[in-house]
Amino acid sequence: MSQMKAKSKYTDDNFVPVKNISNGEIILDSNEKVTGIKIMPKNIFIMDYGAQMAAIENLKNVYNTIDYEFWIIAADRPVDINVYLSQLQLLFKETQSPIKRKIIMEDINKGNMFTNNNIVDTEYYLLFKEKNQDVIQKRIRTLITLFANVGLNCHQTTNEDLRIILDNFLNGGTTTNFGTVIPYEY
Secondary structure (H helix, E strand, O other): OOOOOOOOOOHHHHOOOEEEEEOOEEEEOOOOEEEEEEEOOOOHHHOOHHHHHHHHHHHHHHHHHOOOOOEEEEEEEEOOOHHHHHHHHHHHHHOOOHHHHHHHHHHHHHHHHHHHOOOEEEEEEEEEEEOOHHHHHHHHHHHHHHHHHOOOOEEEOOHHHHHHHHHHHHOOOOOOOOOOOOOOOO
16 A cells, blocks of 8 residues: 655645745745746837847747746736825825816826726746756846847846746735634644
8 A cells, every 4th residue: 555645734735835935036845946037028019020020039049048947927916006196196186277187187097997907017037946056046147148138127036026926826816915824624
């Protein structure tokens, strides 16, 4: 008879091998780290056709120089414009000109439409898995340079970036705001 593996009393421990998120890295139970870069998007469709084709060819060349397994992730992040809306409301109260008040109110209404319709911003990541910290840092620097050479800005993933990615995949995009969960023992 095969011996059954002991199950954790935490449901997620049985199928999500995440030990921790720290220093812009997801630390797995195997001590491998998942990390990478966040790539700032650039709308190539506002460029002329030749520039579009050059941008696509440059990206192909970047991806073809990467000689290790990687994942390209597109993750939706809710857009929070509450601070901007508060500033507009203050400006509306301070403004005397009827024309300016009308324009400000149109912006407030448009902003409310965004918040009421769950508008999201799509973010792009290139992630990889590695144990060796020196290799991780070398890969991060190389990726940032490669993408900068084709006109794209990027930076190493942050803990918050990685939490957003995990929330998207594990919770259907719903951000978890709860604290400690007390397990129920059977």
